[in-house]
Amino acid sequence: MLSERQESILRAVVEEYISHAEPVGSRTVSKRDDVTVSAATVRNEMSDLEELGFLEQPHTSAGRIPSHLGYRYYVDHLMSPKQLERSDLLAVRRLFTSHMDALEQTIQQTAFILSKLTNYTSIILGPEVFENRLKxxxxxxxxxxxxxxxxxxxxxxxxQRRITVPEGVSLSSIEQMVNLLNSKLAGLPLHELKQRLYRELTDELSRHVENYEYLMAMIDQMLDLDQEGRIFTSGATNVLSQPEFRDVEKAKVLMELLEQSDTVARLFSSDKEGIQVRIGQENRLEAVNNCSIISATYTIDGRSLGTIGILGPTRMDYQKVISLLEVLTVDLSDHLRRLYR
Amino acid sequence: MLSERQESILRAVVEEYISHAEPVGSRTVSKRDDVTVSAATVRNEMSDLEELGFLEQPHTSAGRIPSHLGYRYYVDHLMSPKQLERSDLLAVRRLFTSHMDALEQTIQQTAFILSKLTNYTSIILGPEVFENRLKxxxxxxxxxxxxxxxxxxxxxxxxQRRITVPEGVSLSSIEQMVNLLNSKLAGLPLHELKQRLYRELTDELSRHVENYEYLMAMIDQMLDLDQEGRIFTSGATNVLSQPEFRDVEKAKVLMELLEQSDTVARLFSSDKEGIQVRIGQENRLEAVNNCSIISATYTIDGRSLGTIGILGPTRMDYQKVISLLEVLTVDLSDHLRRLYR
DNA sequence: TTTAGCACTCGATCATCCGGAGTGCTAACA
DNA sequence: TGTTAGCACTCCGGATGATCGAGTGCTAAA
Incomplete structure (x- = not known):
């Protein structure tokens, strides 16, 4: 357990490093209002914190930077739930009071504003239509x-999906089939459609409809949903503004990763409710070892719909991003509920 | 008019610079098979070519690089219509024989393969549905x-679009209206729908349907198509591999531009048939002053549907990109025709 | 007209050299 | 005993200068 003084020094190092992106020296820390001891004392404490694994030294005679453990401790224990900037909050509220009537548009805009306000890359997964019901x-x-x-x-x-009509299947039989399907399948969750189809409707279809086998193949084609929710990214270029990616090679690795939607989906998908913070190596992927991912799920009527998240350097403004995500998930969920009644 | 020798030297400089990205010296040129004169002669000729504006010197005692004019001359007069690599052609053919039944998928894949084969950024506009007819x-x-x-x-x-049903409008009256609209508007190009609606259908609607005014507002909402075709990009990160964008700042400007879909649309949209090459400052936008854009339109039944293009550094492999685009537009148009019959 | 030779230019690279920021240790101090 | 001032030491980063090599332009010879 850290002493109060150690905690305030750790907090100081993390926050200074977050805002200035340079190793933090003892003098800088001791000059802060929340640290009252002298630079020499800070030095001793920092040395201890390094031994405990919370701080790191890029090289002798440089200041200290937080280790992944240090960030973790900061996020878990030291972060004060800072109020959002009024202007940021306003921007969010303005977004959701504006007229957005299409789902895709809503999500795109949300991603946009999120990246704009944080200067990191925002990513939104979903919404997962899989649980939706057939209308x-x-x-x-x-x-x-x-x-x-x-x-x-x-x-x-x-x-929507384009389908090929099997030879020998008439328009009227298709119509007949669609009517039957509608009456039998409406109201079911999408992922149950096929199952139900095979279990309960094969008999009925074979009785009512001509050319039954061909039609089944066609229906099969029809109900093959793309399971993967779509991915919206915004502000991918923001990584280029971060000093940790001044080196083009490093930036390239990350940008390429962002172009692979399946990897991104895997990286961000989260089943846990609430806000999840993954710092540095806590992400399995090596390419994002010096990145942090903060994600949250948005819901509708308690049903988790998708994930909304931020990708940035480990040196990230956790406070701001977290409070922003808190507001955004609530507002987005609200908005979607209103949209869908 | 350039002499034959000058032309072969200009060609040599352009091609060497395209493949090596470094100023080309007289020795390098004179060593090429298609140049038989000595380095000293080449020096003299290069000096002339510089005076004529086709070459530039980054600084004294460096080799020459092509100017925008030089590239232009190369593209217009010197380029031999090089055969595509067999493997590239194969990749294209394989793409279009594979099963792609959705329009969006087709285009996304085309963009992908284009960027993959060229190592530049590919962009596809459209398809423009505006000219399509209502089914x-x-x-x-x-x-x-x-x-x-x-x-x-x-x-x-x-x-698709989500619409709000005006109060006091019944389901049955909507059904009635949709039937009427279908019978009257089917077969018309989308951009004529509204016009026709106002000119010919207002009377009929007001006679047949209750709450006519509210319905009109709703129909209006329905027929408001997004005129802008969608934009597909692929391989945006390829700019980060180009040596001219080793500097993060420059890369950032370009990547940010690629994130603004309206700018991209403006930059690429082309009404001219066939392949269009815009070199460096020929593009109005300053951000792409050292980039070239090569674009082509793809068609269906002679109707221009959209644009397919490449964004890369001025030092671009024009031969390869152009022959690739030629093949791709034809194959894509073919594929779409087959898809739509 | 072409070419060989040569002096000259200029950028890139490398070694060297400070200056400054920061540490760790020691000794003094409360 | 914990805290602080002082000081020697370390290391990075930027500036400076020397060197190297690629390439040019010019001149004179072929």
Missing amino acids: HLQVIPLTERMAVAILVTDTGHVD | HLQVIPLTERMAVAILVTDTGHVD
Whole structure:
């Protein structure tokens, strides 16, 4: 357990380093208002903190920087839940009172404002439509052999896919089938559709509809949803502003990672409720070893819909990002609920 | 007019500089197979070429690099229409024989392969649905006051938008209206819909449908298409590999530009048929003054659908990019035609 | 007209040299 | 005993200067 004095020194080092990105010396610390002892004492304490693993020295005769453990301790115990800047809060509120009627637009905008206010890269996963319920199914023929299947969920999400109409299947039989599917499947969660289809509807379909086997293949095609929620990033170029990525090579690794949506999804997806902070090597991926990821889930009616998060250097303004994410998840959830009633 | 010898020297300088990214000296040029004169002669000629504005010298006692004019001359007169690498051609062909049934997927993949093969950033605009014709209109109610309008075009493009149902408008009157709209508007190009609506349908609607004024507002909302085609980029991080962007600041300017979709659209949109090459300052935007943009339009049944292009440093492998774009636009147009019949 | 030779220029690289910031240790002090 | 002032030492970073090599421009010879 750290003494109160050690804690205030650790806090000082972390906060100074976060805002100035340079190793923090004993004099700098002792000059802070919340530290009353002299530089020499600070030196002794810093030496102890280094031994305990909370601080690191880039080289002898340089100041100290926080280790991953140091950041962790700071996030877990030392961070005061700083109030958001009024202007930031205002920006968030203004966003959600403005007219955003499309889901995609809402999320894109949220990502945008998040990256704008933090100067880090923001990433939003989802929303996961998988749990949504089928509202309506429709097939619109384009040509003899082509059609568009449209699937609307109770949340107003529209999923479309182009399907090939098997030979020998008539328009009227498709219509018949769609009607049947609508009456039997409406209200079910999307991930149950196929299951239900096979278990309960095969008999009925084979009785009512001609060319049953071909149709089944077509339905199968129709209900193959893309399970992966979409990924929205914003402010990817912000990494280029961070001094830790002044070296193009390092920046490149990170930017390339951001272009691979599956990796990003894996990195950010989080099942835990609430805000999650992963610092440095706590992320498994080596490329983000000197990055931190802060993520939160947004919900609708208690159902977790997706993840919203920030990627930045380990030297990140945790206080600000966390309080911003707290506000944003609540407001986003609210907004989505209002949108979907 | 340049002499044959001057041309071969200019070609040599451009090609050497393209592949090595360093000022080209007289010795290097005279060692090439297509230049038979000595280094000293080359020096004299290069001096002339500089005076004519085709070459530049970063500083005295450095080699020469092509000026924008030099690249332009090279592209217009000196480039031999080099055969594509067999492996590249194969990759393109493989892409289009693979199963891609969604429009968006097709385009995303095309962009991907383009950036992969060139190591530059690829950008695809469109497809422009504006000229497409209405196939089918559908409104699916979600709640009392909310609905999703779905608009399918003859090319199978699906456009959706969430609409608010005005108070006092019944479900049945909406249904009635949609039927009327479908029968009257189907087959029309999207950009004529509104016009036609106001000119010919107001009377009929007011006769057949209750609460006519509210409905009109709603229809208006429905037919407000996003005119801007979507933008797909791929390989944005490739700029970070180019030696001209070793400096993070320069890279940042470009990457930020790539994040602004409207600027990108403006930069790439091209009405001219065929392949267009814009070198350096020929682009109006200052941020891309040392970049070149090569773009081409892809078509369907002769109708220009959208633009496909490459953004890279002025020192770009024009031959390769141009031949690649030639193949790709043809294949993409073919593929889309097959897709839409 | 072309080429060989030569002096000259200039950037890149490397070693060297401070200056400053910061530490660790010791001794004095409360 | 804990705290502080003082001091020698370390190390980084920027400035300076020497050297090297690539490349040019000019001149004179072929």
